[in-house]
Amino acid sequence: KKEVKYGQLTELPRQDEAMKKWRSNRFGQFIHWGLYAIPGGIWEGKTYKYAAEFLKSSAGISTATWDSLQYQFNPVKFDAKEWAKMAKDMGVKYVTITTKHHEGFCLWPSKYTDFDIENTPYRKDLLGEFIKAYNEEGIDVSLYYSVLDWHHPDWRYKLNTEEDKAAFERLKAFTENQLLELLERYPTVKGLWFDGTWDQCWKDNGKFSYDLEKKLKEKNPGLIVNSRMRADEYGSRHFDSNGVLMGDYESGYERRLPNPWDVAVTKNDWECCMTIPENQWGYHKDWTLTHIKTSNELIEMLVQCTSQNGNFLLNFGPRGEGNFREKEVKLAKEIGDWMDDNSSVIYNCGYAGLKKQSWGYFTKSSDSDDAINMVVFNKPINGKYRVKLNKGSIIKRAYLLSKPKKSFNLEEIANGEYFLDDVKGKCKDPFVIIIELEDKDSKKFKQKALT
Numbered sequence: 132k133k134e135v136k137y138g139q140l141t142e143l144p145r146q147d148e149a150m151k152k153w154r155s156n157r158f159g160q161f162i163h164w165g166l167y168a169i170p171g172g173i174w175e176g177k178t179y180k181y182a183a184e185f186l187k188s189s190a191g192i193s194t195a196t197w198d199s200l201q202y203q204f205n206p207v208k209f210d211a212k213e214w215a216k217m218a219k220d221m222g223v224k225y226v227t228i229t230t231k232h233h234e235g236f237c238l239w240p241s242k243y244t245d246f247d248i249e250n251t252p253y254r255k256d257l258l259g260e261f262i263k264a265y266n267e268e269g270i271d272v273s274l275y276y277s278v279l280d281w282h283h284p285d286w287r288y289k290l291n292t293e294e295d296k297a298a299f300e301r302l303k304a305f306t307e308n309q310l311l312e313l314l315e316r317y318p319t320v321k322g323l324w325f326d327g328t329w330d331q332c333w334k335d336n337g338k339f340s341y342d343l344e345k346k347l348k349e350k351n352p353g354l355i356v357n358s359r360m361r362a363d364e365y366g367s368r369h370f371d372s373n374g375v376l377m378g379d380y381e382s383g384y385e386r387r388l389p390n391p392w393d394v395a396v397t398k399n400d401w402e403c404c405m406t407i408p409e410n411q412w413g414y415h416k417d418w419t420l421t422h423i424k425t426s427n428e429l430i431e432m433l434v435q436c437t438s439q440n441g442n443f444l445l446n447f448g449p450r451g452e453g454n455f456r457e458k459e460v461k462l463a464k465e466i467g468d469w470m471d472d473n474s475s476v477i478y479n480c481g482y483a484g485l486k487k488q489s490w491g492y493f494t495k496s497s498d499s500d501d502a503i504n505m506v507v508f509n510k511p512i513n514g515k516y517r518v519k520l521n522k523g524s525i526i527k528r529a530y531l532l533s534k535p536k537k538s539f540n541l542e543e544i545a546n547g548e549y550f551l552d553d554v555k556g557k558c559k560d561p562f563v564i565i566i567e568l569e570d571k572d573s574k575k576f577k578q579k580a581l582t
């Protein structure tokens with residue numbers, strides 16, 4: 132074991148109220164919005180397939196040219212209340228918005244740069260309007276902040292010379308100032324989502340990231356930060372050099388999920404962030420370039436995350452004018468319709484302590500030990516759901532969440548294992564079966580085979 136002085140700051144898993152709320156939220160909306168939304172992946176008539184928020188590098192655009200987009204940023208269609216209503220109807224309990232992406236443009240009026248919303252035709256504190264509207268809908272707000280900053284003259288990928296090191300000291304001060312400014316201006320913010328921390332410059336500053344996490348948590352007690360914020364003094368990221376998780380939850384699942392049967396992942400808090408297209412975070416004008424995920428695919432990801440004690444952060448990329456494309460509005464509505472009927476298997480739910488089975492996913496509410504949720508995505512060809520619980524578990528009753536009076540026929544096929552007869556009729560959406568268990572002391576002893 133290495134001696135790590137600047138590794139984990141807060142003992143995990145956190146059991147304070149703020150973290151319990153974060154955990155029970157389960158479903159969040161990611162918003163990527165910045166100057167990149169203006170060109171939307173197309174530059175001088177050429178469409179670039181790579182992620183639209185990377186157009187500056189994909190199209191080899193100079194910083195001066197890119198930064199002049201600032202004078203075009205005027206989201207006349209932006210209506211924070213409308214955005215917050217769409218999010219509320221979709222069923223998200225929290226939102227994470229890019230305050231500053233790699234381009235360096237700030238959606239809030241910052242004292243530390245002119246490359247911000249104040250110096251655009253819009254002028255007003257857009258981020259402030261956004262936070263107020265979402266909080267009024269009862270949605271927690273967390274802020275995405277990119278340490279990597281293509282605009283800032285003191286950004287360095289690597290610190291080779293003394294001049295590099297001096298420049299990066301200024302960049303670190305700028306970063307700390309902006310983050311403290313964000314927490315000062317927006318005290319209701321619940322979390323910070325760091326990105327752009329993979330370069331050598333940051334890995335060489337592990338102690339700084341430790342001290343910064345400490346300062347930010349002193350400024351905003353209960354603040355929740357992702358593991359991506361941190362490096363230890365040896366340059367190890369997310370997990371310190373002894374494999375101990377840093378930050379407050381693991382944020383390595385970007386556009387990918389763990390294996391559905393992976394149990395190890397359930398021991399930490401974690402979050403998966405996901406795009407609707409194959410790989411677009413910022414607005415891209417052309418969504419015919421790759422597969423666009425359906426609401427069923429996205430609902431299955433949300434359910435899988437919940438089944439493994441993870442949160443699901445689904446990304447939306449609004450247009451430069453400040454409205455969402457129709458496909459995103461439609462998906463938000465479809466997901467919201469499903470959540471209207473089934474959110475009880477998501478909010479305040481997590482890993483049921485059971486092996487994944489072929490019909491779908493188990494989730495269990497943190498508030499009850501004698502009920503288990505089965506979220507079905509695959510109907511069995513033999514018309515019976517094989518349900519394998521822990522040994523000694525006895526099902527008292529099983530029924531559809533949508534038809535609680537109608538009990539399933541049960542057939543006990545082994546200790547803690549049952550067949551449930553399938554429901555009649557077609558189900559076009561994923562549906563929920565509630566399993567009510569006999570409480571523990573009423574169990575009948577079942578002879579285990581001697582082999």
Ligand SMILES: Cc1ccc([C@@H]2N[C@@H](C)[C@@H](O)[C@H]2O)cc1
Binds near residue numbers: 182184326385412
């Ligand atoms: C190689 C790469 C760098 C940065 C990213 C950023 N992280 C996501 C959360 C988005 O912000 C994306 O732009 C993605 C891939």
